[in-house]
Amino acid sequence: xxxxxxxxxxxxxxxxxxxxxxxxxxxxxxxxxxxxxxxxxxxxxxxxxxxxxxxxxxxxxxxxxxxxxxxxxxxxxxxxxxxxxxxxxxxxxxxxxxxxxxxxxxxxxxxxxxxxxxxxxxxxxxxxxxxxxxxxxxxxxxxxxxxxxxxxxxxxxxxxxxxxxxxxxxxxxxxxxxxxxxxxxxxxxxxxxxxxxxxxxxxxxxxxxxxxxxxxxxxxxxxxxxxxxxxxxxxxxxxxxxxxxxxxxxxxxxxxxxxxxxxxxxxxxxxxxxxxxxxxxxxxxxxxxxxxxxxxxxxxxxxxxxxxxxxxxxxxxxxxxxxxxxxxxxxxxxxxxxxxxxxxxxxxxxxxxxxxxxxxxxxxxxxxxxxxxxxxxxxxxxxxxxxxxxxxxxxxxxxxxxxxxxxxxxxxxxxxxxxxxxxxxxxxxxxxxxxxxxxxxxxxxxxxxxxxxxxxxxxxxxxxxxxxxxxxxxxxxxxxxxxxxxxxxxxxxxxxxxxxxxxxxxxxxxxxxxxxxxxxxxxxxxxxxxxxxxxxxxxxxxxxxxxxxxxxxxxxxxxxxxxxxxxxxxxxxxxxxxxxxxxxxxxxxxxxxxxxxxxxxxxxxxxxxxxxxxxxxxxxxxxxxxxxxxxxxxxxxxxxxxxxxxxxxxxxxxxxxxxxxxxxxxxxxxxxxxxxxxxxxxxxxxxxxxxxxxxxxxxxxxxxxxxxxxxxxxxxxxxxxxxxxxxxxxxxxxxxxxxxxxxxxxxxxxxxxxxxxxxxxxxxxxxxxxxxxxxxxxxxxxxxxxxxxxxxxxxxxxxxxxxxxxx
Numbered sequence: 001x002x003x004x005x006x007x008x009x010x011x012x013x014x015x016x017x018x019x020x021x022x023x024x025x026x027x028x029x030x031x032x033x034x035x036x037x038x039x040x041x042x043x044x045x046x047x048x049x050x051x052x053x054x055x056x057x058x059x060x061x062x063x064x065x066x067x068x069x070x071x072x073x074x075x076x077x078x079x080x081x082x083x084x085x086x087x088x089x090x091x092x093x094x095x096x097x098x099x100x101x102x103x104x105x106x107x108x109x110x111x112x113x114x115x116x117x118x119x120x121x122x123x124x125x126x127x128x129x130x131x132x133x134x135x136x137x138x139x140x141x142x143x144x145x146x147x148x149x150x151x152x153x154x155x156x157x158x159x160x161x162x163x164x165x166x167x168x169x170x171x172x173x174x175x176x177x178x179x180x181x182x183x184x185x186x187x188x189x190x191x192x193x194x195x196x197x198x199x200x201x202x203x204x205x206x207x208x209x210x211x212x213x214x215x216x217x218x219x220x221x222x223x224x225x226x227x228x229x230x231x232x233x234x235x236x237x238x239x240x241x242x243x244x245x246x247x248x249x250x251x252x253x254x255x256x257x258x259x260x261x262x263x264x265x266x267x268x269x270x271x272x273x274x275x276x277x278x279x280x281x282x283x284x285x286x287x288x289x290x291x292x293x294x295x296x297x298x299x300x301x302x303x304x305x306x307x308x309x310x311x312x313x314x315x316x317x318x319x320x321x322x323x324x325x326x327x328x329x330x331x332x333x334x335x336x337x338x339x340x341x342x343x344x345x346x347x348x349x350x351x352x353x354x355x356x357x358x359x360x361x362x363x364x365x366x367x368x369x370x371x372x373x374x375x376x377x378x379x380x381x382x383x384x385x386x387x388x389x390x391x392x393x394x395x396x397x398x399x400x401x402x403x404x405x406x407x408x409x410x411x412x413x414x415x416x417x418x419x420x421x422x423x424x425x426x427x428x429x430x431x432x433x434x435x436x437x438x439x440x441x442x443x444x445x446x447x448x449x450x451x452x453x454x455x456x457x458x459x460x461x462x463x464x465x466x467x468x469x470x471x472x473x474x475x476x477x478x479x480x481x482x483x484x485x486x487x488x489x490x491x492x493x494x495x496x497x498x499x500x501x502x503x504x505x506x507x508x509x510x511x512x513x514x515x516x517x518x519x520x521x522x523x524x525x526x527x528x529x530x531x532x533x534x535x536x537x538x539x540x541x542x543x544x545x546x547x548x549x550x551x552x553x554x555x556x557x558x559x560x561x562x563x564x565x566x567x568x569x570x571x572x573x574x575x576x577x578x579x580x581x582x583x584x585x586x587x588x589x590x591x592x593x594x595x596x597x598x599x600x601x602x603x604x605x606x607x608x609x610x611x612x613x614x615x616x617x618x619x620x621x622x623x624x625x626x627x628x629x630x631x632x633x634x635x636x637x638x639x640x641x642x643x644x645x646x647x648x649x650x651x652x653x654x655x656x657x658x659x660x661x662x663x664x665x666x667x668x669x670x671x672x673x674x675x676x677x678x679x680x681x682x683x684x685x686x687x688x689x690x691x692x693x694x695x696x697x698x699x700x701x702x703x704x705x706x707x708x709x710x711x712x713x714x715x716x717x718x719x720x721x722x723x724x725x726x727x728x729x730x731x732x733x734x735x736x737x738x739x740x741x742x743x744x745x746x747x748x749x750x751x752x753x754x755x756x757x758x759x760x761x762x763x764x765x766x767x768x769x770x771x772x773x774x775x776x777x778x779x780x781x782x783x784x785x786x787x788x789x790x791x792x793x794x795x796x797x798x799x800x801x802x803x804x805x806x807x
Contacts, residue, residue: 003035006395007103007125008054009094009116011061013043014243015288016210017313018132021160021177022109026052028178028388034395039097039116059093062086063112066146067133068167068214068308075261090115098123104399111168114149121153124503126402128394129154134167134309152501155398158391161334163310173394176336177313178384179320183293186322186375192298198235203361206237206299208292208314211266215312216305216328218273219348223305225277226354231361234282239295241287242267296321300367301360304328305353311336315343320378324370326356335381342374405801406436408504408526409455410495410517412462414444415644416689417611418581418714419533422562423510425582427453429790434803440498440517458502460494463487464513467544468534479663492520499524505801512536512548512570518555527800532561532570535710540569558796563735565710577796580737581714582786583721586694594699599685603636604763607700607724609693609715611644612667616713617706617729619674623752624706626678628759635763637680640696641689643668697722701769702762704728706750712737716744717784720776725769727758736783743776 008026010019026036026049038049042058050056062083065072072080094116106120110132120127129150135143150157151170159165159172190200198204205227207220217238224236242265248254249265257263274283286295296302302318304311306329315336318325325343330336339345346356360367409427411420420441427437427450439450443459451457463484466473473481495517499507507521508529521528530552536545549571552559559576561567567576594601606625612618621637628635643666649655650666658664675684687696703719705712707730716737719726726744733740740746745758762769 003031004033004104004395004399005035005037005102006105006107007097007101007120008036008038008049008107008109009061009113010038010040010045010049010109011063011113013041013045015044015048015290017177018110019045019048020313021132022130023048023052024178024180024384025388025391026054028384029053030392034392037101037103039094057097059097060086060089061094061113062090062115063110064114064146065112066136066142067111068136068310070214071136078260078262087115091119094119098125105395105402107395108154111146111150114146117150117153124402126155126398127153128398129157131157131159131164131168131170131172134164138167138169155401156394158394161310161330161336162332163330163334167309173390174335175387175390176381177316178387179313179316179378179382180293181320181379181383183291184296184317184320185293186371187297189298189300192294196294196298198298201233203231203234203300204237204298205234205301205303205357205361206239206295207303207305208239208296208317209304209312210240210288211238211242211270213266214307216307216348217266217270219305219307219328219350219353220303221270221273221277221279221283222350223303223353223357224279224283226350227358227361228279228282230354230358234361236279236283237286237295237299238270238283239286239289239292241285242270292317293321296323299323300364301326301357303353303357305348306330307348310334316378316382319343319374320382322371322375324360324367324374326353326360328353338373338377342370342377400433401436404432404434404436405506405797405803406438406502406504407506407508407797408498408502408521409437409439409441409450409508409510410462410514410521411439411441411446411450411510412464412514412517414442414446416445416449419510420446420449421714422533422581423531424449424453425584425786426790426793427455429582429786431790431794435794435797438498438502438504440495458494458498460498461487461490462514463491463516465515465548466513467537467548468512472537472544475662479661488516491516495520496524499526506797512552515548515551515555518551522555527557528555529796529800530556530559530574532559532566532576535566535569539710540571545569546571557800560793560796563712563731563737564733565712565731565735569710577792578736579789579792580783581717582789583714583717583780583784585721585781585785597685597687597696597699599638599699600636602634604634604701605699606635606637606759607640607696607703607715607719608637608705609640609696609703609718610713612639612642612671613644614665614667615708617704617708617750617755618667618671620706620708620750620752620755621704622671622674622678622680624755624759625680625683627752627756628763629678629680629683631760633760633763635683635759637684638696638700639671639684639686640693641687693718694722697724700724702727702759704755704759705730706747706755708750711735717780720744721780721784723773723777725762725772725776727755727762739775739779743772743779 029036036054038054039057040046041061046056105126107128108117109130117127157170157172159174160177162174165172165174193200209215211217246267302323302325304314304327308329311327311330311334315325328346328348333339337343344356346353437455439455440458441447442462447457507526510531511533518528553572556574559574560579561576562581564578625637647666647669650659703724703726705716705728711730716726716728720743729747729750738744747754
């Protein structure tokens with residue numbers, strides 16, 4: 001089995017905390033599963049990575065630094081110019097490496113590596129971003145840009161502590177840096193001091209790290225002066241030295257950088273500060289050394305006086321060595337230091353810092369107890385093996401996610417209804433190990449439904465061209481085309497942007513009117529799946545239908561129809577798969593309480609569910625009810641739902657205008673008025689829409705769907721699922737949804753008389769109702785199961801993009 005090839009990217013040549021931490025990861029990787037590579041500048045860090053077992057590729061690295069300790073401002077923008085000058089060489093060498101080698105994942109070793117991240121992203125390689133320093137100002141424009149960029153590019157992110165994670169706000173996995181728990185281990189403090197030539201009887205307080213202002217070297221020196229007032233026998237040790245030596249600043253480049261205030265001689269500044277504070281005999285300066293373990297072991301207290309919001313490697317190494325730490329910069333300890341248990345958190349001023357240091361120096365027993373607790377904490381949290389196992393799991397998950405196929409569904413309406421409900425069933429039941437669902441949809445209830453189903457929602461405007469049987473453009477309705485044309489630019493721009501960012505291999509359009517979306521998807525190189533949910537006007541035989549059919553063929557690759565009746569109205573050459581809509585399969589409830597719903601007992605309840613639209617046959621149903629009432633029938637009609645827009649909308653200026661133009665009708669009010677005009681108020685009950693349909697279906701005896709057009713809607717499926725017989729129209733043979741004479745009654749011509757006759761037969765024959773309900777339930781289990789239908793949809797996707805074949 002081929003090993004997983006990981007490319008680590010590091011941007012600095014010198015040694016320090018970040019390359020040391022990365023070396024621990026490389027050294028402890030499971031070499032049977034992973035093959036580590038590193039791209040970095042030549043220098044000591046590259047040598048460290050080689051010694052750790054990585055294959056090292058050296059080259060120029062350009063970065064963009066925006067962390068609390070280093071921000072471009074003033075003359076420091078010249079450093080940004082330096083990075084821009086490095087950019088061509090970095091881009092060339094890194095792209096060449098990515099082209100020459102095949103990497104399964106790229107691991108960026110700090111936030112400044114934006115260029116390398118972008119180049120890996122463009123190559124469709126999963127990216128894990130290691131965040132090692134907090135942002136300087138989380139709400140600044142530059143911080144937001146960097147945060148959003150990392151969120152867009154990376155598949156996952158790791159933060160070295162919770163302080164860093166909080167500053168980025170990316171839900172990063174917190175994995176602390178590691179320490180060599182064998183090398184950094186507790187031991188005899190006396191023997192360590194003797195070996196280092198230090199007085200074993202005098203308390204030793206140490207500072208570890210490069211001499212940067214952000215590391216707090218000045219604060220340490222000032223605090224040392226305060227501690228000496230209480231403990232004049234104390235000795236202070238500063239281990240690490242400056243990144244650039246005093247000799248560097250004697251060179252031309254060093255003098256130039258210092259004159260431009262782009263670099264400072266911190267080694268000289270440190271020595272001068274020690275001299276001016278009169279601490280020359282009390283502070284030992286130790287240059288950088290690769291092995292500091294003996295000096296940690298010799299220390300009574302380690303001080304980490306950071307000016308920024310995080311705790312560095314010295315805190316981890318001291319804890320591993322069983323030495324308590326006095327630290328600043330973190331409000332909580334970031335999961336690295338437990339205040340009062342493994343060390344002390346203090347404010348970053350000399351007196352407060354000195355008081356905390358002195359409290360441990362003067363209480364050796366307390367310091368020893370903290371040291372033991374620190375070592376125990378380190379064994380749990382700073383183990384290189386345990387931390388690397390967690391990263392290996394992240395690598396495997398990121399690679400698995402990257403190999404999943406991303407599907408972009410496009411839906412055009414914000415309100416709820418049958419189409420978004422059916423799409424939500426697909427999304428909810430997709431195999432998440434194989435597919436990642438995204439939806440482009442106007443913001444609103446539909447968007448919320450898709451989010452709750454588990455999709456990533458991209459809100460944006462829609463623009464459609466509708467020629468379905470129930471809403472063709474005719475007369476004043478042509479004005480609606482103007483609205484769609486106004487929405488068209490925003491729709492195309494928004495969808496184009498979403499497509500470019502997401503690089504979706506498959507776009508699934510949730511109905512035939514989404515012609516502009518199909519054009520955008522095809523231009524972006526995606527496979528297009530049409531979901532045909534409504535029949536074309538005129539049975540698909542008019543000129544407009546033929547034009548739409550040609551566009552569907554031109555921009556589509558596969559088509560799905562919700563039933564054979566819908567499929568028959570599309571004169572397309574694409575193969576059409578008939579996959580019915582789905583319904584959540586639940587056990588039918590025992591008959592509910594009719595009185596709780598305000599419904600009469602001892603009547604046969606006839607249901608009508610969904611949006612109240614004339615095309616769905618509510619006028620014919622009311623007239624059929626009048627026929628049955630005249631016959632003194634026991635039928636009682638239950639209307640579940642309301643108008644597409646509530647009656648209150650038509651009281652607004654916009655609603656009145658649209659109604660006056662003939663573009664919209666208050667059908668809910670019209671239904672109530674017709675019931676009253678027919679004198680049927682006592683024969684009708686009106687229930688609002690509810691997501692808990694099971695409660696209502698449990699009391700319904702017969703469901704009706706007297707469609708005046710083509711197609712059998714969701715109420716037919718839901719009724720059969722709950723074992724309720726159906727009287728419906730809109731299909732010549734049931735379209736695979738209803739089995740005529742078995743699961744319900746199918747009407748050729750849904751006139752009021754025909755509807756009344758069909759209902760009369762079922763009302764008078766309870767046994768027939770029960771038999772049809774049982775057959776309907778069995779039919780639903782076989783054909784409407786959302787899990788089974790999702791597998792059929794997935795098979796269609798797999799025919800376009802093989803499983804694991806695209807990001």
